[in-house]
Amino acid sequence: xxxxxxYRFLWRFLRPIARPWLQRKFxxxxxxxxxxxxxxxxxxxxTDWDPLLLACAFPxxxxxxxxxxxxxxxFAGKLIIALMAPIARLKGKTAGDTAxxxxxxxxxxxxxxxxxxxxxxxxxxxxEILPATGKLARSSGxxxxxxxxxxxxxxxxxxxxxxxxxxxxxxxxxVYPPEALKAMSAEEINAAIRxxxxxxAYAVQREVMVPFRGKNLAEHLETVLCRCxxxxxxxxxxxxxxxxxxxxxxxxRYTEYGFLEGADAPFDNITDWDKAQTEQLIALADAAxxxxxFSDDGMDLKEVFPxxxxxxxxxxxxxxxxxxxxxxxxxxxxxxxxxxxxxVRAQTVDLSCSGRFFEITSPQVRCTRKYMTVIDHLKRNL
Numbered sequence: 001x002x003x004x005x006x007y008r009f010l011w012r013f014l015r016p017i018a019r020p021w022l023q024r025k026f027x028x029x030x031x032x033x034x035x036x037x038x039x040x041x042x043x044x045x046x047t048d049w050d051p052l053l054l055a056c057a058f059p060x061x062x063x064x065x066x067x068x069x070x071x072x073x074x075f076a077g078k079l080i081i082a083l084m085a086p087i088a089r090l091k092g093k094t095a096g097d098t099a100x101x102x103x104x105x106x107x108x109x110x111x112x113x114x115x116x117x118x119x120x121x122x123x124x125x126x127x128e129i130l131p132a133t134g135k136l137a138r139s140s141g142x143x144x145x146x147x148x149x150x151x152x153x154x155x156x157x158x159x160x161x162x163x164x165x166x167x168x169x170x171x172x173x174x175v176y177p178p179e180a181l182k183a184m185s186a187e188e189i190n191a192a193i194r195x196x197x198x199x200x201a202y203a204v205q206r207e208v209m210v211p212f213r214g215k216n217l218a219e220h221l222e223t224v225l226c227r228c229x230x231x232x233x234x235x236x237x238x239x240x241x242x243x244x245x246x247x248x249x250x251x252x253r254y255t256e257y258g259f260l261e262g263a264d265a266p267f268d269n270i271t272d273w274d275k276a277q278t279e280q281l282i283a284l285a286d287a288a289x290x291x292x293x294f295s296d297d298g299m300d301l302k303e304v305f306p307x308x309x310x311x312x313x314x315x316x317x318x319x320x321x322x323x324x325x326x327x328x329x330x331x332x333x334x335x336x337x338x339x340x341x342x343x344v345r346a347q348t349v350d351l352s353c354s355g356r357f358f359e360i361t362s363p364q365v366r367c368t369r370k371y372m373t374v375i376d377h378l379k380r381n382l
Contacts, residue, residue: 011061019056030056030170037111039143044126044197045115046152063105065089065114069344071309106142120158122224123274124201134189144176146196153201154212154258159224166212202269211256217242218254223346226367227277229266285374295320301329304357341375
């Protein structure tokens with residue numbers, strides 16, 4: 001790894017400056033890890049600020065595993081690369097290259113941090129961790145540190161365009177010595193990581209009831225809640241201020257405590273509503289047969305070249321999902337050949353198909369997550 005001395009110097013110089021600012025901005029209390037590295041750090045993931053929040057807890061430099069799209073951010077991406085030397089991970093691509101880079105850095109004495117879910121939570125529940133995580137931790141020969149962030153989901157809901165100020169904490173959950181990891185199977189390690197990092201944001205909030213104050217609290221909530229409980233239409237829910245409404249007259253209010261209130265609210269929380277909606281979307285897909293499941297206009301498609309961190313536009317048009325394929329902007333992606341389909345942001349999709357990589361974006365605020373929900377279901381049945 002080139003310029004390691006520079007990265008360590010920058011970390012030790014910038015961290016004391018950034019830490020107090022982040023603590024004030026997020027009302028954030030971070031437990032500092034006193035373990036000596038190198039170690040593999042695994043953390044749950046809920047905000048775009050998580051790498052900086054995690055860095056508050058570790059005095060020495062760590063390499064972060066970061067989504068590949070960051071490397072295509074122009075000046076901001078170049079600045080991140082220059083300051084932190086992240087390890088690129090393209091969602092939808094096999095993680096072999098990423099894992100090898102992680103292992104090489106650990107063996108050079110550099111600690112590595114990764115957000116084990118690979119995706120921020122939409123509904124307040126910690127996502128499943130990446131399946132190969134336990135095997136990677138076991139073969140690294142390094143300590144494993146699990147670190148959990150609490151309060152992050154309500155501070156920066158994945159569906160929201162803004163931050164709210166409430167209360168956040170970061171805690172070391174457990175440190176696993178290499179000898180303990182060697183005595184465990186990969187599946188046992190995965191199970192331990194899930195236990196350490198799992199957060200049910202609403203269960204915690206019911207106990208602590210911390211207000212998370214901000215502007216336009218319901219803004220973009222329709223990117224996760226897409227089906228109106230009253231009329232059953234998909235894509236008709238629209239947010240404004242702290243309200244979510246449908247043209248049929250349905251409305252609910254999102255409060256500063258993160259709960260939903262109003263006579264029309266089918267649930268008082270997003271977790272339960274999202275669970276019911278997932279079941280309804282799957283039933284809709286199963287009933288569609290060979291017909292259209294979903295379709296949205298105004299999508300942009302580009303091809304991504306991860307080796308050079310560049311991309312090229314393909315075109316604009318509609319995106320339509322069928323039981324056996326996804327069609328977008330004139331391109332056909334058979335589900336049987338779809339290696340991955342994941343959301344980088346609420347309006348940005350990364351997918352891989354037949355060894356090629358693509359990015360789909362929506363200039364319009366809409367729920368693209370419904371495609372991911374149903375594609376996961378359809379692929380399980382293939």
